[in-house]
Amino acid sequence: MDALGEFVRVYQTTIGVIGINALLALSVWITLYAGQLTLGNAAFMAIGAYGAALLGMRLGVPFPLGLVLGAGLSATLALPLGLAVFRLRGVYLAIATIGFGEVVRVLLLTLPFTGKALGLNGIPPLTELWHIYLSLVVVAYVLWRVQGSTVGRAWAAIREDEIAAASQGIAIRRYKLAAFVAGAALAAWAGGLSAHLNFSIEPGDFGFTRAVQILVYAVVGGTPSVAGPILGATLLTALPEILRPLREYRDIFAGLILMGVIIYLPRGLVTLAELRKTRRLQEIGAADVA
Amino acid sequence: MLLECDGISKRFGGVHAVAEVDLAVAPGQVFGLIGPNGAGKTTLVNLISGHLRIDAGAIRFAGADVTRLAPHALTARGIARTFQGVRLFKGLTVLENVLVGRHARMRSDVLRRLWPRGAPDRRDRESAGLLLERLGLKRPQALAGELAYGDQRRLEIARALASEPRLLILDEPAAGMNPAESARLRELMRALVAEGLTIVLIEHDVRLVMGTCERVAVLNFGRKIAEGTPVEIQASPIVREAYLGSEDAA
């Protein structure tokens, strides 16, 4: 027991980061599950991070409320954005969300109260590991249950064939928007937690690279279940620690894993647990990520 | 009249895919829609089912104007359809496909499911199961994409029926079916009509159309060129020319 306590203490930050990355990966997973590929969640994460940090530091808002408000702000922005882009599909949606991400990043560099390029420093380290993991457990549970509900089935139908789904009585816009906004809110929540774990944040933390990284966690881990993004985030975040002597090369491994997965195991590493079903899906051409 | 189309038109660029089409389908009827390839039949169906926006004209369903409604709203009102060439949710199971079809009639169970033992609504699964049986689909857990073509077509019909529609639009349901399967389809349609369903059938299979439809409309180049009973249509020189004329050109 003592050894475990020691382990946790030494690797505290990493364990925290794994949890946050898992939450972020789940935020992208929600939208992927509904057939949308978004690269804007790093921007929503930034809104949550800056929102919670600024509210806390400048206005004395208590930490939990700051997190909620950050998520709320993010959801509020995601709504018009989602409405504007819900008709876009595939690469066009990806590009639009990338554009949104860049606009947010540039605004963070320009607006006076964000600390601009230097970002925010001295954020009080209020995040405990149990905050992160409680959030993760709750979110994972809710998403797992939603997956098997009418909503989850509607999302799956939209992902499979949007035109047919519309004729089954599914209000496409409403459901896509719900996934999009939920993802944004979750990313913001993770952002708020992250800001208070790391003491400081700057715009560069939330750019295109970060958005891609989050997507990679979800894609590598796998899309058929909530376990996928959690696995992907854990594996890819822990990888540099495990491969400490090889840390120079960890990006190379990550890139190779990404290519390997998308080419050979397109629904992600979790599908290793159900290879037979994956093969069946591959045979009928329904095995790809989006 | 259950379904009324007044002067429906749709343009793509400079081309009129559908031009000033009038249709009236009475409740309990089997209404056939035929025409050479490219005549605009599927475009017309897409207009009726809400997938395409109408440029001019109006559509009324059960007396209410539904011209601008989105597909899901039309399904909620009782219009269901199948697609030319089958659009199933291939990666979902047979049962899941039908459950999705039932979406418009199901209550959202999200909140109920948040409780660990939140009981799924047995009624929905039971009625889905009944539909599968009726359509002769034996393996509910098979992936829709794995089914043989004939089974896929029947699954699509089961999915459409799951929403308990008043009007069912079938877009070339018999394509690729052998005579035995077509016969079974004919039987099914008769049984459904006997239960109160109205059907609009788009088909190339002449025997199926003549054998099941009470009224038939013929489209060519986006316009309705003839309408009447199957016998009248078969005898019409205009119709013959439309089909033979296009064969000549081909």
Added chain:
Amino acid sequence: MAEQLYNAIFVGSIYALFAVGFALVFSVLDILNLAHPVVFMLGAFVALFCMSTFGLPAALAAVAAFLVTGLFGIFLDRLAFAPLRRRGAPPLSAMISSLGFAIVVIRLMELRYGPDLTSYPAGSLPQTVVQIGDARVDGLRLLIIGLAILLMAALTYVVRATQLGRDIRALAENPRAARLLGVDVDRAIAATFFISSGLGGVAGALLGFAYNAIYPQMGTPYELKAFTVMVVGGMGSLPGAVLGAYILGIGEIAALVFLPAELAELRDAFAFGLLFLVLVIRPRGLLGHRAVERA
């Protein structure tokens, strides 16, 4: 003022050379090749290698950049895209695969050359200044603009007037029909990647010459701008990409000129704001003709 305009045309030219390759692959294969910035960067480094190791003059180094990156593009396709094509995977998978590829190659270059700026060997680049009317402009940039226009003209010729170009266009229109009509699809795809990557590589080399500062991540900002260029000009349209590139170049320089210094960063936001606006209001872009995937 004239100098700024000239600068805008220079920036637009580089964007155009970069974007046109990007658009070519998209128009033929419907995929967003996120490894394109890699060939851009590789072109610059290949030129560096040729100049510092073999002492080649800049002009020859640029040619080498074109050839090497062109071949590299074919390699990229074989490794990252061909397996997905074989099983009919959707374009998004290809995008992600190219992403993985890019991550690997960029990291390898960082390990070899370091992440910071590297310069070309001293004295290897022309340093002339040319007088045009009122403005004194950098001769090298003028040359680059000329080269860019020449290359785009060459591309137009290939696409419109050669058998290869016809094959590529057929493939872009309808792959299945193209195959049935006897087009050698594999050859056409290889040629597409050769041309696309070669142009990207040359663009990188020329940009490297102009700024005399190259680094492994240099392609990423251009990639992001290229999205705007393609969307504004019309996804999959080559002339649209060129048009969009110059519009963006002029727009950015204008933003730089008219914005106060503290808001200079907003210049980047201009590109994305524009992207956004176009996607929402007119997804087809200025010259795009293919229907955008809309619900």
